Amino acid sequence: xxxxxxxxxxxxxGIWASCNKNFDCRGTIYSFEAFAKAYPAxxxxxxxxxxxxxxxxxxxxxxxxxxxxxxxxxAANFGTVIGYVELTxxxxxxxxxxxxxxxxxxIVVNGTSVQPLRPEQLREFLFKEQDNRYLFKVGIVPKKxxxxxxxxxxxxxxxxxxxxxxxxxxxxxxxxTDQHLYLLEESRPGYVLSEYDRGHLYAFNVY
Amino acid sequence: xxxxRNADITATSDEMGETVFHELTHAAHHNKVGNVWWDDFVKAxxxxxxxxxxxxxxxxxxxxxxxxxxxxxxxxxxxHFLSDRKYGLISSPTDNLQFIYNNNSPITNYSSxxxxxxxxxxxxxxxxxxxxxxxLYLDLIDTRNEPGPVPVIDGVSNFNNQQxxxxxxxxxxxxxxxxxxxIGENPNxxxxxxxxxxxxxxxx
Numbered sequence: 170x171x172x173x174x175x176x177x178x179x180x181x182x183g184i185w186a187s188c189n190k191n192f193d194c195r196g197t198i199y200s201f202e203a204f205a206k207a208y209p210a211x212x213x214x215x216x217x218x219x220x221x222x223x224x225x226x227x228x229x230x231x232x233x234x235x236x237x238x239x240x241x242x243x244a245a246n247f248g249t250v251i252g253y254v255e256l257t258x259x260x261x262x263x264x265x266x267x268x269x270x271x272x273x274x275x276i277v278v279n280g281t282s283v284q285p286l287r288p289e290q291l292r293e294f295l296f297k298e299q300d301n302r303y304l305f306k307v308g309i310v311p312k313k314x315x316x317x318x319x320x321x322x323x324x325x326x327x328x329x330x331x332x333x334x335x336x337x338x339x340x341x342x343x344x345x346t347d348q349h350l351y352l353l354e355e356s357r358p359g360y361v362l363s364e365y366d367r368g369h370l371y372a373f374n375v376y
Numbered sequence: 377x378x379x380x381r382n383a384d385i386t387a388t389s390d391e392m393g394e395t396v397f398h399e400l401t402h403a404a405h406h407n408k409v410g411n412v413w414w415d416d417f418v419k420a421x422x423x424x425x426x427x428x429x430x431x432x433x434x435x436x437x438x439x440x441x442x443x444x445x446x447x448x449x450x451x452x453x454x455x456h457f458l459s460d461r462k463y464g465l466i467s468s469p470t471d472n473l474q475f476i477y478n479n480n481s482p483i484t485n486y487s488s489x490x491x492x493x494x495x496x497x498x499x500x501x502x503x504x505x506x507x508x509x510x511x512l513y514l515d516l517i518d519t520r521n522e523p524g525p526v527p528v529i530d531g532v533s534n535f536n537n538q539q540x541x542x543x544x545x546x547x548x549x550x551x552x553x554x555x556x557x558x559i560g561e562n563p564n565x566x567x568x569x570x571x572x573x574x575x576x577x578x579x580x
Contacts, residue, residue, distance in 0.1 A: 200476045234469065234476055246502040252525025262533050264523040286499045286506075286578055290525055293501060322526035323495070325474035326503040338475040340482075353523065360523070365482035365495065369526060 197325075199241065199337035200233040203303070204344035205321055212349040213374040216311055219276065220373065222251070222321070224305040224341065228298065233340075241337060245330045247303055248295035249341050250285060250322040255315050256356040256372065265357050269317060276308035311375040318353060318372040342368035349373055390463040394470065394489065398455030405450060409546045416549075417447045435507030442550040445508050449551075450544065452510035456489035457537070463487065472496065472510065474503050483520070490514070497527040498577040509551065509577040513540055516558075516573065528576035531569040535562070551579045 203226035214220065228242035253273055259265020268290035275282065275292055285291040296303040309319065324339040350362055352372035387395075406414045420440040424433030432448065435441045452472070459467060464487050465479045472492035479488050482495060496511025497503060515521075515528065516535040523529065535558075543558040555574045559567050574580060 196471055197474065197476055248502070250497075250499055250501075250526055254523070254525040254529065256523075259523070262519060262521050262531070264521050264529050264531050266523045266525065266529050268525070268529075283501070286501060287576075290529075291499055318523070318525065320524065320526040322497060322500060323475065324502065325497060325500045340475075357523065363483045363520070363522070366523070368482065370523075 194328075194334040194336060197336050197338050199230075199239055199335075200340070201230045201239075201241065201337055202233060202340040202342070203230075204342060205305075205346075207343060207346045207348070207371050210347040210349075211373070212347075212352065213376060214311065215376055216314060218375075219308040219310050220319075220371075222305075222307050222309065222319075223279075224249075224296070224303070226303050228301050228303060241329065242298065242301065243330045244296075244298070244303070244327050244337075245333070246295065247298075247324055247327045247339070248280070248283070248293065249305070249324055250291050250293045251307070251309075252291050252320040252322065254290070254318050254320075256318055256353060259357040259360070261357075261359040263357075266318070269315075272311060272313050272315070272317070274310040274312060276310065278306040278308065279304040280307065314375050316352060316356060316372070316374050318370055320369050321371075322369070340368075343371060346371070388468040390459050390467045390489070391470065393462055394455045394459040397458040398451045401451040401454035402447065404541075405447060405544060408541070408544055409548075413443075413546050413549070417443050420444050429504045432505060432508060434504060439549065441507065445551050446544075446549065446554055449508045449510045449512065450540075452508070453493060453513040454537070456493050456510070457514065460487045460489040463489075474500070474505075494518070494520070494522070495527060499527070507578070509579065512573070512577050512579075513537075516540065516570070524576070528573070530573060530576070532566050532573045535565075551577075555579060 205224040207220055207222050230239055230241050232239050253270040254266035255269040257265050257267050270290050270292055279297045280294045283293045285293040296305045321341050323341050327337045329335050348371045420443050421431040423440055425431045427433040432444050467487040467489055469476050469478050470488040470492050477488040477492040483491055493511045493514040498506050498509055500506055515530040516532050519533040521530045543561055548554050548557050559570055
């Protein structure tokens with residue numbers, strides 16, 4: 170009898186855990202996208218120069234899955250993680266990258282800086298909401314010379330202050346920006362850039 | 377094949393398959409680790425059901441969270457991995473709790489299931505289940521070693537699921553213990569890179 174109860178409990182837990190992803194606000198309801206620019210889009214810069222990363226997107230957004238327009242104002246935690254690596258030279262299996270967030274200063278113009286999980290590699294920011302738009306602008310200032318790459322991460326688990334169950338995800342990618350990804354290809358011969366790389370990465374030299 | 381979940385929600389074959397593979401992976405894990413381990417695992421999830429992120433909690437409950445991270449990450453990995461094997465690029469969109477993933481996006485020629493694993497972001501603090509590292513195992517296996525810096529830097533390749541399963545011994549109850557057992561059972565196999573990859577998932 171004990172074994173039967175145990176098995177029933179396991180089955181119940183398994184079904185709960187895996188099947189009811191919308192139970193208790195677990196699942197994602199909306200999938201959105203937003204685009205960032207980096208400028209001036211030069212492949213080389215000096216120590217102390219600034220690259221600006223900027224993102225603006227309306228609070229009324231198109232859900233990628235359904236095509237429905239959604240008022241997604243009042244997001245409680247919409248932001249991104251920006252990662253920094255130095256390109257040290259790799260090959261097909263070796264990414265040839267080393268964490269480098271501490272080699273940069275950040276100037277936050279729009280948004281708020283929050284504590285990242287891996288400070289040697291990442292910086293995390295929350296976006297500002299103003300006039301029916303989400304705004305983000307940060308300046309990246311290198312402190313040392315080298316070949317570097319920054320990455321813009323997607324946003325997951327975003328929810329609204331008015332309804333914490335109305336969860337969404339955002340694909341955040343570069344658009345209308347020369348990302349100099351040939352620098353990554355040169356640093357890592359044989360590696361074929363993925364669509365993810367092409368959307369999220371930006372490479373540059375610092376002298 | 378469709379399955380009715382709620383009055384207005386249906387599931388496709390690969391969604392059903394992912395659930396079945398996920399649960400059978402739990403069964404195989406149970407068979408390997410025994411009733412004592414499994415009893416603790418079930419109790420851990422029961423204890424977390426009232427946290428507001430049911431049934432896993434927020435990853436801050438010590439040994440309770442650690443055993444959940446290990447058991448669930450392995451099951452999510454195998455659920456998506458085997459669904460990809462079965463359904464490949466005819467898979468339907470899948471929700472890995474972070475995003476709704478589609479075939480070929482963001483990675484071309486990857487099914488929605490593999491994309492869900494490969495794009496898993498352990499450092500997105502807004503994502504409540506980031507501490508259940510379901511993307512780790514595919515990064516140990518695949519040769520698509522992404523350069524990072526987001527979602528992770530992956531410098532490991534060519535492990536296989538049998539090796540990964542072998543390290544799920546009865547005395548392994550945390551991801552850190554799992555890392556050390558995996559390295560111990562596979563000496564001189566990318567040891568530094570394996571440690572670095574686990575660190576990318578905040579396991580160090």
